[in-house]
Amino acid sequence: MKYKTIKAISLTVLFTVLSGNAFAQDYAPLLLLSKAEAKNISQHLGDYKALEKSFSKVKKGADKALEKPIEVPIPVDNGGGYSHEKHKKNYREMYYAGLAFQVTGDKKYAKFVEDMLLEYAKIYPGLPLHPKRKAEQNSGKLFWQGLNDCVWLVHGIQAYDLVKENISAQNRETIERDVFKSMAAFLSESESGKDTFNKIHNHGTWAVAAVGMTGYVLNDKDMVERALYGSAKDKKTGFIKQIDLLFSPDGYYSEGPYYQRYALQPFMVFAEAINRNQPELKIFDYRNQILRKATNTVLQLTDANGYFFPINDALKEKNFMTEELVFATNIVYENYNETAILPVIQQQGEISISGAGLKSAEAIQNMKKQEFVKNPMIIADGPEGKSGGLALFRMHTKKKDEQLTAVFKFASQGMGHGHFDRLGILLYNNDKEILQDYGAARFLNVESKSGGRYLEENKTWAQASVAHNTVIVDERSHYDGDWKEAEKQAPHTIFSDISNPAIQIASAVESNAYAGVEMQRTVALIEAETPFMLDILSLKSKESHQYDLNFMYSGQIMETDFKYEPAVTALSPLGKANGYQHLWKLAEAKANPSLSKFTWLNDSRFYTISTLTDDTNKIVMTRLGANDPNFNLRNESGYMVRASDKKNYTFVSIIEPHGSFDPKLESVQDPHSKVEAIQILKQDDNYTAVLVTFKNKKSYTLLFANKETTPATKHKMTINGKNTEWKGSYTLITN
């Protein structure tokens, strides 16, 4: 070790003498990795597996980069195209090389960053707005959208911070002037950039993080203050205001977990930089440690494999192993000593090369393999926690390692990336989507698919109400598909409870999705031989409407207990607009007089939706893919129960997993639903009472108040002459 250090010093001396340049040794990295931490990392590489793995990846990336000539192309391409991918590669390579320099001390890495930044300095000031910019999105210069330029800067400024000590005063001046100041000015002060910089939105967070960190490294107080408090420094926008408004008190981010994951990187990385440069701001304690909650909450919003629930615009390929969350978990562990998060870091298997990463690598080194505990949660939405929320119900079944998760979403819109999925539900069996959300219609960075941007079908299908497991009135999306209108209103939580081992339940009302129609959904996951979901969706209106209760199930149809007319030799779309035009109508049926059942197989489990029906109900089976000339859509499956010409109407459904198919033993158990009957015992303005009976004669009666009451309120219902009294919003009677 010592020998190496001496060798490095003598080489430096030699180089200084030869080049004759005055190297300024007066700078030490300020952002995420101090000199002491870098030294510590270099000394512990062999000691901590995760550290070794992560640094070896960084060093390999840097070494590979150094083998090739530096190329900084004039930006011309769309997402996925050459110049787009090249500029992304460049910032990553600079970042890796910066880290490699600090840890190994080898100046070739610093030189690489310097040389590349000098190349950027040559072209950047003269660049126009990107030629492939879109009218509806703020343009970048290096990339088609400004967002990517911000991401470039977040990485570029860190790389510069790591190597600045090795750059001559003259080159520093060039780089700072023509790259960093120029870019920060473009992203925060230009007509195109300023608007985003002051937005309460993840694009805004990337912008302020980029500019704020640049401010620290360039010792530019003005930049830092604008990043923290907004362009006008009036605290109406900027990082602090974003923290105030973008997270609910429970750490939910209004755009949903997919964007929460993405936004957490600038949130956490900038917070770490703030804490290291302005510890007096106590940023990690701000708003009752909201950054800690935000990280914990997003980690809970995942399936058994850590994939984020694809609420709103979301790609299903993202899980908590992504780099953004490696930064976040490491920083949370470092700053809060949050040991509950260590199993996630263990699963990530990698750490960030930073002070936080070092501490994390040390913590997991001798830890036994642990599962990250997934809990039932009620997560309030809205800056004040008053804009509805999400319920996560979780129960284990008797099958080994099988956990069901029901997601009930009564959250706010989530801005432009929000979907019109008010009161929507999802059901997972471990990592398997049973009732699914389409997520976003997008092939990220695949050029041939609309340049890798959101596809047209994202609006026409993925965001539409009928793409979700919810109710659609008169074949129109909630809020008629206008997110700005939808943004003004949120559902209202009536009650929720996850403290009862027999039942996890929540009830919420949405009154504004359709003029004159009030929708209330009450969803419960109930403990039984196999846990089941009870789903009560009530609609109230003075006018008659068509109500479609839609389920996007995943799997193969096994049986129905009603007769249907299949469309065998011709298919036509179910409707004309609002997503209906994308659904092929595969079959339709008149529902059974009392109960209609629909069973499918997913992996090795059967699932049945049993819905209380009468013979005025229609049933439609659908498949996605109509009006899709570019084959942009996945061909997923839908099941819809329709009630036409109704004013007030209540759908009651049971969604139950049952039985199993064991292909190894070739044995099949319980392929048929176990539900015998569903009954609405009573329903009025104040109360709803539903009875579910199973074939084994077990029955479950759920009584609940339709309006908000306190936990101490006493309630009384008389059903068939029998009185029941209870305290709190609901009671479940099992027999």
Place this chain on the structure above:
Amino acid sequence: MKYKTIKAISLTVLFTVLSGNAFAQDYAPLLLLSKAEAKNISQHLGDYKALEKSFSKVKKGADKALEKPIEVPIPVDNGGGYSHEKHKKNYREMYYAGLAFQVTGDKKYAKFVEDMLLEYAKIYPGLPLHPKRKAEQNSGKLFWQGLNDCVWLVHGIQAYDLVKENISAQNRETIERDVFKSMAAFLSESESGKDTFNKIHNHGTWAVAAVGMTGYVLNDKDMVERALYGSAKDKKTGFIKQIDLLFSPDGYYSEGPYYQRYALQPFMVFAEAINRNQPELKIFDYRNQILRKATNTVLQLTDANGYFFPINDALKEKNFMTEELVFATNIVYENYNETAILPVIQQQGEISISGAGLKSAEAIQNMKKQEFVKNPMIIADGPEGKSGGLALFRMHTKKKDEQLTAVFKFASQGMGHGHFDRLGILLYNNDKEILQDYGAARFLNVESKSGGRYLEENKTWAQASVAHNTVIVDERSHYDGDWKEAEKQAPHTIFSDISNPAIQIASAVESNAYAGVEMQRTVALIEAETPFMLDILSLKSKESHQYDLNFMYSGQIMETDFKYEPAVTALSPLGKANGYQHLWKLAEAKANPSLSKFTWLNDSRFYTISTLTDDTNKIVMTRLGANDPNFNLRNESGYMVRASDKKNYTFVSIIEPHGSFDPKLESVQDPHSKVEAIQILKQDDNYTAVLVTFKNKKSYTLLFANKETTPATKHKMTINGKNTEWKGSYTLITN
């Protein structure tokens, strides 16, 4: 250990005295587990992990069985129904209890088997043919098909063998008379059974194994001899003849790997019993150790996760972890000391509780984790190896741990379970199906799906030629879908070579699938920056026909380089019959004048089929699901290049994986095909010459003889005035 043995003996004595029965101690198990091996197992339970795991499963199964009252229901149900599943459960429980008795010595297990067999003795002789029997299948008594009765007997007789020592002479007599002799007579001598017993077919193998093993245990020479040499003992049928005829010299089983897996259990288990009772037959050396080859070959006919290529009627859920192959691998290791197979046993993680299992558990105990090596193979089909065959081409790409496997099937029909897929191909990337085979249309044992039997769609779709990656003439299946006609003819191998690192290649001709049409396909996997498949399919006819080259790809369409007319608001089936009625026509196109490309995404890889076309070719994009009133079909995707009104015609295609999509890094590389041009340089009766050029200007010229020649034959072609000479059937020139 000693103490336990003494205790067991004293209990036996006690019991003998109390019950007053004469227990015969004059029997020791004869089939797969000797008394010495059982003792050895009980002593080594703690020493070998796989042994402990496997026996603990067996014992748990037995213990659970003993908790419940014995129930032997009158057979009434279809596959998947109650009585069906119960009788399956019963034989498994008896088998487990028999093993548990031999290993632990605890007589409660033996008593359980005895009691259950006595219950069977009560009902079996009086049972009629099964009420749910099908006209086209031989009926069982316990099950709807006789096959399941045979499987019952294979397990039942082993269970009896294991506990016979503990059964009184009187009960032995009852059991042997009313269960085993009665069942053996039904399965081998009754009108219903005799036919199957003498079939050269996997049902026949289960029958002879069941009856032969029963013969050993009942000391009934006649049964054994009939099992070995057929009912007439003339060696025209029976086990030995089955070994002669059902496997090719390379160990390929004509029904395909799915049924090979299934048949291997009775083959190997019965062979083991033969070897222990009539070692003089040297059954494991028979036909150049064919049973060893059969096991090795079926293990090679799998994807990267050990799943069998779903050739012919095959369910895709089966891999080499199934119990049948646990028996086979253990027995092969025991009898041939086949160490190459140990990585498979290691992956199986379990062993059979038998002498073979004990040796296997010992062998893998201290073995390092090893990968089972998958090799390129040319596998001849037919008892003499002259009925065509299969080519397995395997190449690694530059991506870590990525292996491409191309399967080219020019094998014989495979009897009633065979598909009309002459000259069909499949492509896998590790375990991912890129060009896929539908396999069988069946939900095994799912009652609501035609009683768990093969679905009607198995004939109307899954077996049809258009369900495969091959050519279809005039929209009719090969041999007009008549398997008995197809059984009479096999394709003919022209040449094959897997010895060349630059190219793996095979060429075969099918002359009888369509009257007057000769089909020759030459398939090669060629080493390149990324290996690619070159596919040359030539048709010769004196009459004009429509030729459809079909590809059932798996993934999402990314781009085409031709314009197509999508069917956006109405779908109709592609045709009327022969599988075409099940395909919705999604789009059609006029092909490009020289080359038509079709690109899709599967997992994180792009794939392109580039086909030499002119503007008389049509292209059709399809999706499975038309005329499917019961939703029995999976909605898979097809791409078809059509040549109409042609006599002689040659399709030349390149199928190339390219690029990648990394959702973690959000980066996309090489989403476009790299093929620039395809040319037929020359083609006549004797030779074909094809040139493929890539965008990086690399070119590959393949010259080959269209007719069989010897490896020493010298060939000469003149192309554009230039002479090329080579030796052997083909040459590849790269530039």
